[in-house]
Amino acid sequence: MSEKEKQAEEKILDAANKVFIEKGFYGARMQEIADKAGINKAMLHYYYRSKDKLFERVFEQAVKSLFVKIGPIPAMDIPFDDKIRNFVSNYIEMLAKYPQIPMFILHEINTNPDKIEKIFRKNLEMIPKNILIQFREEVEKGNYKDISAEQFIINILGLSIFPFLSRPLLQKIFDISDDGFDKLLEERKTLIPEIIFNGLKINKE
Amino acid sequence: MSEKEKQAEEKILDAANKVFIEKGFYGARMQEIADKAGINKAMLHYYYRSKDKLFERVFEQAVKSLFVKIGPIPAMDIPFDDKIRNFVSNYIEMLAKYPQIPMFILHEINTNPDKIEKIFRKNLEMIPKNILIQFREEVEKGNYKDISAEQFIINILGLSIFPFLSRPLLQKIFDISDDGFDKLLEERKTLIPEIIFNGLKINKE
DNA sequence: CGTACAATTAACCATTTAGTTAATATATGT
DNA sequence: ACATATATTAACTAAATGGTTAATTGTACG
Numbered sequence: 001m002s003e004k005e006k007q008a009e010e011k012i013l014d015a016a017n018k019v020f021i022e023k024g025f026y027g028a029r030m031q032e033i034a035d036k037a038g039i040n041k042a043m044l045h046y047y048y049r050s051k052d053k054l055f056e057r058v059f060e061q062a063v064k065s066l067f068v069k070i071g072p073i074p075a076m077d078i079p080f081d082d083k084i085r086n087f088v089s090n091y092i093e094m095l096a097k098y099p100q101i102p103m104f105i106l107h108e109i110n111t112n113p114d115k116i117e118k119i120f121r122k123n124l125e126m127i128p129k130n131i132l133i134q135f136r137e138e139v140e141k142g143n144y145k146d147i148s149a150e151q152f153i154i155n156i157l158g159l160s161i162f163p164f165l166s167r168p169l170l171q172k173i174f175d176i177s178d179d180g181f182d183k184l185l186e187e188r189k190t191l192i193p194e195i196i197f198n199g200l201k202i203n204k205e
Numbered sequence: 206m207s208e209k210e211k212q213a214e215e216k217i218l219d220a221a222n223k224v225f226i227e228k229g230f231y232g233a234r235m236q237e238i239a240d241k242a243g244i245n246k247a248m249l250h251y252y253y254r255s256k257d258k259l260f261e262r263v264f265e266q267a268v269k270s271l272f273v274k275i276g277p278i279p280a281m282d283i284p285f286d287d288k289i290r291n292f293v294s295n296y297i298e299m300l301a302k303y304p305q306i307p308m309f310i311l312h313e314i315n316t317n318p319d320k321i322e323k324i325f326r327k328n329l330e331m332i333p334k335n336i337l338i339q340f341r342e343e344v345e346k347g348n349y350k351d352i353s354a355e356q357f358i359i360n361i362l363g364l365s366i367f368p369f370l371s372r373p374l375l376q377k378i379f380d381i382s383d384d385g386f387d388k389l390l391e392e393r394k395t396l397i398p399e400i401i402f403n404g405l406k407i408n409k410e
Numbered sequence: 411c412g413t414a415c416a417a418t419t420a421a422c423c424a425t426t427t428a429g430t431t432a433a434t435a436t437a438t439g440t
Numbered sequence: 441a442c443a444t445a446t447a448t449t450a451a452c453t454a455a456a457t458g459g460t461t462a463a464t465t466g467t468a469c470g
Contacts, residue, residue: 008447023316026231030428040449045429100315106370107312110305111228113373120377150379150389151396158367163359165311165370168318172325174355184355191356199404213417235458245419250459417466426457436447 009047011037013057016048020058021104025111028055056118059108062101063119069094074130080138081197083131084156089189091160096185099164106165144200152200159192214252216242218262221253225263226309230316233260261323264313267306268324274299279335285343286402288336289361294394296365301390304369311370349405357405364397 015036019028030051034041048054073087095102109116132149139146163170163185171181220242224233235256239246253259278292300307314321337354344351368375368390376386 024229024231024312026229027316029426031426041428042430042450043448046447049429051428103312103315106374107229107308109373110308110370111232116373116377145399147392147396148389150375150381151392153379154368154375154389155364155400157371158363159360162363162367162370165367166362168314168321169311170355170359172321174358176355184353184359187352187356191352194350195360195400195404197404198406199400199402201403234456236456246458247419247460248417251417254459256458411470413468413470415466415468417464419462419464421461421463423460424458427455428453429455430453431451432449433451434447434449436445438443438445440442440444 008037008039008043011039012044012047012054016044016054016058017061020055021062021100024104024107025051025055059105059115060119062105065094065098066101066105070131074134080134080143081193083134084196085190085193088156088160088192092185092189095161095164096182099167102161103165144197147200152196155199156192156196159188159195163188213242213244213248216244217249217252217259221259221263222266225260226267226305229309229312230256230260264310264320265324267310270299270303271306271310275336279339285339285348286398288339289401290395290398293361293365293397297390297394300366300369301387304372307366308370349402352405357401360404361397361401364393364400368393 012033015033016028019033019036023029028051030044031041033054034044037043044054048057069090070087073083076083076086078086131153135144135149135152138144163181167181170176171178176184217238220238221233224238224241228234233256235249236246238259239249242248249259253262274295275292278288281288281291283291336358340349340354340357343349368386372386375381376383381389
């Protein structure tokens, strides 16, 4: 029972993940989740009280998966630019595994900004504080152009995440095959750090 | 009549724009559109046959507004890097005016990729072909690092558009006020071209 | 005027959807 | 084996939603 319970509860969560992430909250149908999980619709309400509650679970999990990679970076004992290289590479790797998550999260936040509060109140203290400090230290040392740490992070995230948000459109516009796009993503693991660092390097003359 | 007709038809389209763009196709309610337009729900179907048809109009218009700024750039008679500066500045300006449009379009394409075809079949031949060629020419001249033109465009678009896709999240994480974020966007008009060009400049030694 | 046509509305309809219920099956502990 | 709790289902309900209809109002124009 306990074994089977886990099976059912988990099958539901897996199915909910797929459907919510693919269709968004409003586009998702409880019936479709039940079908995909291979169980009766009433079971959804038996384990998770309502669509909202089930969604919350999925959303929270998605947010965690998006931030968990960022956490350990600042504490690593390697040079700052290696940290960035490390992060970008790992992050693109992770996004390639769950390519729909950024769109899912950002869209849900956009259509219902209250959801931010709910998640971030209980969840992990926001992570990148240390990265911000470390970048500013590098700037103080004179290693990089004096831009705000926020701009710095936005650049990295934008360059890394945007291709996943716009993949179908980009493939269409540029007529890129699925394999071609995967290769392009792979290239970006090294391209993005180069741009970030060369773009901010101070030209000592 | 013809005067009033335009008023009603236009009021509907305005309302539909707001509601669809804010909530997405599945989240949008015909009743809400009617209310916002200040007319009876039956009028929506009188002028636009169905929710799908009305949505199509809104979507098409949104796509156009997103691409129209890119069109004239390649033909301008200014140096290549000025073209980029010009574009980024104008594009961020435009996005600031319609900040929800990128999320709207990208999300709709994501949940229903068929929509791409429908739009781009009739609409403008995709624009950036000339920009691609021009960038490759610059590379051939030895002015820039040898990356593909696609990567080049993705960098520019990512750096420009991403802040609008993730604004609520970024403001929350970094604790940035509305004014603060607007200022940050303004800064990016010059910051992005710097990064793009310094990031790709060949270090002649 | 009055007739023909367009615009507008209230009321209605059919379907879909999240959620419930009450009955049945399945496992668990003793 | 039996009683108890848990898991599962089919059938149902109430509300919401996109869409329709038929009747009413407004407008142009001979």
